Amino acid sequence: QSALTQPASVSGSPGQSITISCTGTHNDVGAYDYVSWYQQHPGKVPKLIIFDVSVRPSGISTRFSGSKSGNTAYLTISGLQAEDEADYHCSSYSTSIALRVFGGGTRLTVL
């Protein structure tokens, strides 16, 4: 069981927007603006797409955006494209069982 809670799957049609939630506690997501998101295509290595809740690394599309409210962080992908179909993992700095905790991952299907 992962420390952060994500929906197992989400889906959307090309061009639509989707949002993935990542719920933690006052020991992690709720306490710090140190949330990151990773994209992982099947059989590939995770790739950083968001850090500091909402900052995109160089080269990451502006279609990816992050936000946070209370103990929950959100990843929004706008203008869905077929290439966005992947697993998305959230992570947060934590003061509990580990310095960093992850969510269980969300499988995004582009219909």
Added chain:
Amino acid sequence: EVQLVESGGGLVKPGGSLRLSCTASEFTVTDAWMSWVRQTPGKGLEWLGRIKSATKGGTTDYAAAVRGRFTISRDDSKNTLYLHMDSLNTEDTAMYYCTIDGSHYDTLTGYYYYYYMDVWGKGTTVTVSS
């Protein structure tokens, strides 16, 4: 281009030990904060531990789940990071990645919080089975 290449994975019996290596190119491991992360189909990604840069003492921190069994070290002469794993059990079966950590500078405290995984290696597979 910065690259990390893990090696040393394989099949090991329960109770056994294994040492994973992570060799860096176009990058000096002694200058970075680096972590080990593993991934299992059932539990997703799991952060295992990190080593600080040499200028910050090169000390290590571990997740509670592996503290006492796993040890992270570094050989600067070989530009290589290691993960030594003891008392392995079937739940340690996973893909193991080394990463270069990224940080946020908190202007209020003056601290750098190293908390995200900026660069990932391709991983090495560990299977614990009798």
